[in-house]
Amino acid sequence: MSYDFRCAPVFDSRGIEMRSTNLPADSPVAGVIYLSREFPASIQWKNQRGDGCMRHKRVFAGMGVFLGGLLLFSPGSVRAQTKPAASGTVTFTVTAVGKKESAPPIGKDDVQLFQGKERKQIGDWKKEDQLYLAILIDSSIDTGAGGQWDYLKEFIMAQPASTSIAVGYLQNNTTQVAQDFTPDKAAAVKALRLPLGIGALGASPYLGTLDMLKRWPNTGPRRSILLITSGIDYFRGGGFGAFYPDLDNVIQRAERQNTNIWSIYYPSSGHRGHSFYLVNYAQNNIDKMSEDTGAESFFLGMGQPVSIKPYLDEITTHLNNQYLLTFAGSGGSKGKFQNVKVKTELPDVEFFAPAAVFLPPGS
Numbered sequence: 001m002s003y004d005f006r007c008a009p010v011f012d013s014r015g016i017e018m019r020s021t022n023l024p025a026d027s028p029v030a031g032v033i034y035l036s037r038e039f040p041a042s043i044q045w046k047n048q049r050g051d052g053c054m055r056h057k058r059v060f061a062g063m064g065v066f067l068g069g070l071l072l073f074s075p076g077s078v079r080a081q082t083k084p085a086a087s088g089t090v091t092f093t094v095t096a097v098g099k100k101e102s103a104p105p106i107g108k109d110d111v112q113l114f115q116g117k118e119r120k121q122i123g124d125w126k127k128e129d130q131l132y133l134a135i136l137i138d139s140s141i142d143t144g145a146g147g148q149w150d151y152l153k154e155f156i157m158a159q160p161a162s163t164s165i166a167v168g169y170l171q172n173n174t175t176q177v178a179q180d181f182t183p184d185k186a187a188a189v190k191a192l193r194l195p196l197g198i199g200a201l202g203a204s205p206y207l208g209t210l211d212m213l214k215r216w217p218n219t220g221p222r223r224s225i226l227l228i229t230s231g232i233d234y235f236r237g238g239g240f241g242a243f244y245p246d247l248d249n250v251i252q253r254a255e256r257q258n259t260n261i262w263s264i265y266y267p268s269s270g271h272r273g274h275s276f277y278l279v280n281y282a283q284n285n286i287d288k289m290s291e292d293t294g295a296e297s298f299f300l301g302m303g304q305p306v307s308i309k310p311y312l313d314e315i316t317t318h319l320n321n322q323y324l325l326t327f328a329g330s331g332g333s334k335g336k337f338q339n340v341k342v343k344t345e346l347p348d349v350e351f352f353a354p355a356a357v358f359l360p361p362g363s
Contacts, residue, residue, distance in 0.1 A: 089123060090359060091221055091326040092258050093294060094342050095318050095352035103321050103349050111351075113327055114341045124326035129162040131319060132181055132219040134212060135188070138229035139171040139200035140273075141266045145228065146194040148266075148308045153189045155312040159319075164219075167191035170208030171200050173235060181217060197269035204235035206246040206285075209261070213253045221324060223259040224295070226315065228308075230268035231282030238278075244285050254293040255337065256358040262315050263290045264308055265299030276302065292355040318352070331359030 094111075096103035108125035135156070137145075156165060165188040168175040179191035209227060216223070233244045254261055263286040267273060279302045290297040296318070298311040305311070325342065335358060342353040 088328055088330055088360065088362070089326055090329045090357050091124075091324055092255075092340070092354055092357050093128075093222055093260060094323050094325050095260070095294065096321045096323065097318065097350050097352060099348040099350060101348075102317065104346070106323065106344070106346070106349070110344050110346050111325070112343045112345075113325065114343070115327075115329065116339055120327050120329070122325060122327055124324070126324055128220070128222045128322065128324045129160070130220040131159075131163045131222050131224060131322075132166075132216075133159070133163055133224045133226065133319075134166045134168060134181075134216075135226045136168050136170055136175060136209060136212060136228070137195055138205045138208070138227070138266075138268075139169045139176075139196045140203065140205075140232075140234065140268055141195045141197070141228065141230055142269045142273075142304065143194050143197040144304065145266050148305075149192050151307060151309040151312055152192060154309075155316065156188050157185050158316060159185060163319075168212060169193075169195070170205050170229070171196070171203060173203050173207035173211065175208050175212035175215070177212075181219065195269075201268075201270055201273075202234050204233040204244070204246060205229040205231060206233060206244055206250050206289075207235065210246060210250050210253060213250070213257060213259060216257060216259070221258055222322060223257065224319065225254075225259060225261045227261055227263045227286070228266055229263065229286065230273055230279070231263070231265060231286035232268050232273055232278050233282070233285075238281065242284070243288065247285055247289060251289060251292045251355075252337065252358075254289075255354045255356055258354075259293065260295040260352075260354075261290055261293045262295040262318075263287075263297045264305070264311050265297070266308075267302075267304050274302075294352050294354040296352065325353075329357075329359040330362035333361055335359055335361045 096106050098104070106125075108122060111122060111125055113120045113122050135152070159165065161183060164181040164183050165179070165185065166177060166181040167179040167188050168177045170176075178193070179188050182188060205227070209225065212225070233246070236244055236246065250261075253259075265283055265286060267279070272278065283297075283299055283302075287297040296315075298305075298308075298314075300306070329338070331338070337356040338359050339355065340353065340357050342351045344351065
């Protein structure tokens with residue numbers, strides 16, 4: 001049997017199209033099917049967002065054919081508060097990405113905003129230097145990840161003075177904050193430690209991330225999370241269809257709070273965490289989480305990355321090319337989520353933006 005693999009529209013509980021799901025166009029099975037071809041060792045494959053398909057980065061270290069099917073804190077910060085935009089307006093982060101080299105400066109006249117099929121007027125478009133970045137480490141990943149922490153330290157120290165960094169560890173379905181947001185990069189570096197490994201199995205990285213989002217302090221509008229995780233939900237387990245049950249809640253919360261979630265896959269500790277099915281399923285989940293929140297997910301097939309430095313370098317480049325876009329919008333009496341797309345006619349430039357934004361209730 002041969003399938004015509006195309007991006008079939010699948011919708012989440014809000015009616016928002018789940019753009020990161022690949023389905024055979026004629027498949028009766030609700031799930032995700034991956035198809036990869038043989039790739040030379042030097043090839044980095046990345047589906048661009050413009051094609052509406054999955055946009056994650058995989059680096060293949062050898063030749064192979066891959067076919068997979070899916071059926072199936074201690075209290076350290078205040079409760080989440082977000083500074084509301086002006087009444088009747090929405091502000092969200094857009095990342096400009098150069099397809100061949102670093103993106104040039106982008107002006108307001110170079111940007112087109114669409115809400116559904118309707119083109120919207122852009123009220124404001126500006127660079128925002130201040131960033132609040134939370135580095136979250138899944139405590140259940142293999143302890144060998146500690147060998148990559150020198151690169152993580154370099155990443156932290158390279159962030160500009162306008163960036164405040166927090167460090168937390170996902171454990172027992174919560175975020176245990178080791179360092180609250182601080183502009184002191186050395187203090188953030190000191191908060192890094194080895195993950196617990198097998199001793200932390202049994203939790204959900206999605207519930208842990210959601211906990212951090214709910215307790216996010218009152219910060220400026222540009223926010224990001226760098227999540228290092230296997231993506232495997234040991235708390236919920238499987239059997240929920242294409243995605244874990246808490247994924248949509250994480251995405252909704254992040255979209256509502258204008259938080260990009262950049263993710264780096266690192267294998268879980270323990271034998272079960274190396275299951276082909278679990279890893280493939282988990283990578284699909286973290287890829288959707290990153291894409292739908294306007295960010296990107298990075299992984300090296302199913303194995304541990306040789307180095308996370310290239311990933312961190314690319315994330316740094318992205319963070320340095322972000323803009324805040326503001327437009328007028330009303331979500332009716334209760335507010336609602338609405339699809340948005342940001343486009344440009346500039347050559348060799350694309351945008352990362354959330355799949356949807358939350359329109360506030362009208363006056």
